Amino acid sequence: MHLWEQLQLKNTEELKMKFEIVEEDYQKKIAQDIKENDIILFMKGTPYAPQCGFSAKCVDILEELDVEYVTRDVLSDPELRQGIKDFSKWPTIPQLYVKGDFIGGCDIMIESFEDGTLKNLTSS
Secondary structure (H helix, E strand, C coil): CCHHHHHHHHHHHHHHHHHHHHHHHHHHHHHHHHHHCCEEEEECEECCEECCHHHHHHHHHHHHHCCCCEEEEHHHCHHHHHHHHHHHCCCCCCEEEECCEEEECHHHHHHHHHCCHHHHHHHC
C-alpha cells in the first residue's frame, strides 16, 4: 500500500471515529432532552413559524390540548434532524414524545387527538 493510500485510510478512519462520537453525543443529548421534558415535539421550524404543514398541525393539536410543551427545531440543526430519526427509528419529522414515550408523527397525533388518547396521555 502506498503512503498516500495509508494516509487516506487513516484520515477516513479518524473521520468515522469523530462522526461516531458526535452521533453518540447527539443520542445522549436527545435522550436527556426527552427525559427532562414531559412533552417535547421535534419539528420543522418553531411553534410561531412552523416550516411545514405537518409541524403546524402538531402545534395546533398541542395548543388545543392546552398543555405545556417544548419544541426543537430540526431545521436549525442537521445533526439533530438525523439524530432524532435514528433515535426513534422513525423516518419522518415531526415527532412527539410524552413522558419519555415516543407517540409518533402527525398522523398518529391526529388520530390519538381525535379519539381522546392524546388528551389522556398528556393530562395524567
